[in-house]
Amino acid sequence: xxxxxxxxxxxxxxxxxxxxxxxxxxxxxxxxxxxxxxxxxxxxxxxxxxxxxxxxxxxxxxxxxxxxxxxxxxxxxxxxxxxxxxxxxxxxxxxxxxxxxxxxxxxxxxxxxxxxxxxxxxxxxxxxxxxxxxxxxxxxxxxxxxxxxxxxxxxxxxxxxxxxxxxxxxxxxxxxxxxxxxxxxxxxxxxxxxxxxxxxxxxxxxxxxxxxxxxxxxxxxx
Amino acid sequence: xxxxxxxxxxxxxxxxxxxxxxxxxxxxxxxxxxxxxxxxxxxxxxxxxxxxxxxxxxxxxxxxxxxxxxxxxxxxxxxxxxxxxxxxxxxxxxxxxxxxxxxxxxxxxxxxxxxxxxxxxxxxxxxxxxxxxxxxxxxxxxxxxxxxxxxxxxxxxxxxxxxxxxxxxxxxxxxxxxxxxxxxxxxxxxxxxxxxxxxxxxxxxxxxxxxxxxxxxxxxxxxxxxxxxxxxxxxxxxxxxxxxxxxxxxxxxxxxxxxxxxxxxxxxxxxxxxxxxxxxxxxxxxxxxxxxxxxxxxxxxxxxxxxxxxxxxxxxxxxxxxxxxxxxxxxxxxxxxxxxxxx
Numbered sequence: 303x304x305x306x307x308x309x310x311x312x313x314x315x316x317x318x319x320x321x322x323x324x325x326x327x328x329x330x331x332x333x334x335x336x337x338x339x340x341x342x343x344x345x346x347x348x349x350x351x352x353x354x355x356x357x358x359x360x361x362x363x364x365x366x367x368x369x370x371x372x373x374x375x376x377x378x379x380x381x382x383x384x385x386x387x388x389x390x391x392x393x394x395x396x397x398x399x400x401x402x403x404x405x406x407x408x409x410x411x412x413x414x415x416x417x418x419x420x421x422x423x424x425x426x427x428x429x430x431x432x433x434x435x436x437x438x439x440x441x442x443x444x445x446x447x448x449x450x451x452x453x454x455x456x457x458x459x460x461x462x463x464x465x466x467x468x469x470x471x472x473x474x475x476x477x478x479x480x481x482x483x484x485x486x487x488x489x490x491x492x493x494x495x496x497x498x499x500x501x502x503x504x505x506x507x508x509x510x511x512x513x514x515x516x517x518x519x520x521x522x523x524x
Numbered sequence: 525x526x527x528x529x530x531x532x533x534x535x536x537x538x539x540x541x542x543x544x545x546x547x548x549x550x551x552x553x554x555x556x557x558x559x560x561x562x563x564x565x566x567x568x569x570x571x572x573x574x575x576x577x578x579x580x581x582x583x584x585x586x587x588x589x590x591x592x593x594x595x596x597x598x599x600x601x602x603x604x605x606x607x608x609x610x611x612x613x614x615x616x617x618x619x620x621x622x623x624x625x626x627x628x629x630x631x632x633x634x635x636x637x638x639x640x641x642x643x644x645x646x647x648x649x650x651x652x653x654x655x656x657x658x659x660x661x662x663x664x665x666x667x668x669x670x671x672x673x674x675x676x677x678x679x680x681x682x683x684x685x686x687x688x689x690x691x692x693x694x695x696x697x698x699x700x701x702x703x704x705x706x707x708x709x710x711x712x713x714x715x716x717x718x719x720x721x722x723x724x725x726x727x728x729x730x731x732x733x734x735x736x737x738x739x740x741x742x743x744x745x746x747x748x749x750x751x752x753x754x755x756x757x758x759x760x761x762x763x764x765x766x767x768x769x770x771x772x773x774x775x776x777x778x779x780x781x782x783x784x785x786x787x788x789x790x791x792x793x794x795x796x797x798x799x800x801x802x803x804x805x806x807x808x809x810x811x812x813x814x815x816x817x818x819x820x821x822x823x824x825x826x827x828x829x830x831x832x833x834x835x836x837x838x839x840x841x842x843x844x845x846x847x848x849x850x851x852x853x854x855x856x857x858x859x860x861x862x863x864x865x866x867x
Contacts, residue, residue: 343613506833513832514860517863
């Protein structure tokens with residue numbers, strides 16, 4: 303798949319109506335059904351948006367933008383990429399001074415948990431970098447992930463492999479959301495740490511559960 | 525699982541609700557009487573002359589806090605609705621499936637199975653708990669007849685046949701309802717269900733509790749993105765929340781009827797708390813209404829194992845779970861709608 307795939311179903315070449323949220327990439331990477339529940343079914347969950355959003359919002363309001371010598375920090379930066387059809391906000395974009403005229407953008411994403419073993423967070427950060435490149439017409443080779451639990455900052459280089467992964471994830475997430483079909487759940491260990499487990503009901507929905515059997519059981523006279 | 529949140533009931537006439545930061549403030553005669561963080565409440569119900577600032581209305585709409593206004597006697601006046609949210613694909617599916625009469629009859633069957641099974645459970649529990657104080661023979665007979673009604677459900681029927689079955693079942697159940705009242709028999713007598721208006725104390729209680737349940741069911745449906753107006757068993761009628769009435773069926777016996785019975789049988793409400801108007805309509809006084817609201821809130825905080833999910837949940841969250849299961853069924857995740865059945 304190439305990144306032109308989703309353009310086959312956008313209404314125009316650079317439609318601004320078919321943008322999906324950057325966060326959908328991370329949701330998709332974690333679990334296709336989670337992505338569909340949030341972005342197709344629009345299941346409202348305090349844990350997903352409000353908590354994430356509120357924390358970022360508070361930070362933006364409390365700390366605002368600041369400058370420290372050769373680093374300027376912008377918070378809650380609106381982002382967009384028409385090429386990948388993405389829209390969203392960056393928690394933090396640092397601008398590192400290169401010379402008098404030039405500042406190098408450097409996205410930083412704050413995560414509350416601890417580093418995950420897969421590309422999930424890196425893909426989201428890379429998507430932010432691609433948005434910044436498109437909006438500012440500059441190269442953004444690096445960014446960082448900050449993990450609240452470990453208080454560690456991990457630098458991430460946006461190499462070819464990660465960029466390709468990000469573009470493919472964007473394509474697949476677009477296809478999924480445009481299809482309007484929520485895939486059935488596949489129960490796995492990761493379900494237990496998913497904030498949508500109560501809405502998804504992975505163990506109750508799908509192969510193992512039958513409403514008809516349930517009714518037979520309940521209707522029997524005791 | 526979504527947490528069960530409390531509902532704030534405001535019954536003091538002249539109270540005014542407003543928003544300060546993330547809290548709801550209740551003022552009476554200009555004095556702050558109550559501050560509640562908004563994330564701890566799931567709904568606000570105002571009775572009678574209670575005012576509310578537009579900013580609080582907007583805030584409630586945005587934060588999925590159901591805000592309704594009722595008359596002092598619990599008749600629905602209005603509710604606050606923010607921008608329509610949720611999944612348009614789900615609502616479309618709901619409308620398409622409600623247009624399909626065979627599918628609608630299938631949903632009606634699930635709903636009525638739940639309702640009639642729960643009615644049967646009420647009678648069986650009464651036999652178990654007050655076997656010596658009540659007319660055992662009539663109750664056993666009614667249980668048997670309800671069982672026969674349930675046997676009909678192993679086949680497909682059109683909606684009007686199902687409606688007939690429902691009418692018969694309701695008649696069987698309410699014909700022995702008076703036997704379930706084991707205290708204060710002289711002031712709480714039940715002959716038949718009447719509602720517009722309620723003509724006796726028991727019907728007055730039932731009607732008021734049904735209104736409370738209705739409010740909760742309706743907001744649960746809206747929260748999951750379903751349209752409360754478009755039902756399957758209850759066909760479209762302007763001004764009537766068809767799907768809310770559908771979903772309510774299984775809760776009538778399990779939550780409302782049981783609550784009314786326990787208030788009477790434990791003598792938490794008394795005859796003097798009711799008043800007969802000149803027209804014959806019966807209304808309740810403020811204290812009785814407060815007693816009822818508190819009892820309803822307490823009932824919603826009790827824990828129970830959800831029969832389909834097998835998880836321990838608070839009763840108050842079951843409305844949301846059932847609305848969610850209905851949505852999942854309409855979107856093709858489930859092979860049927862599993863009603864909440866209490867045994």
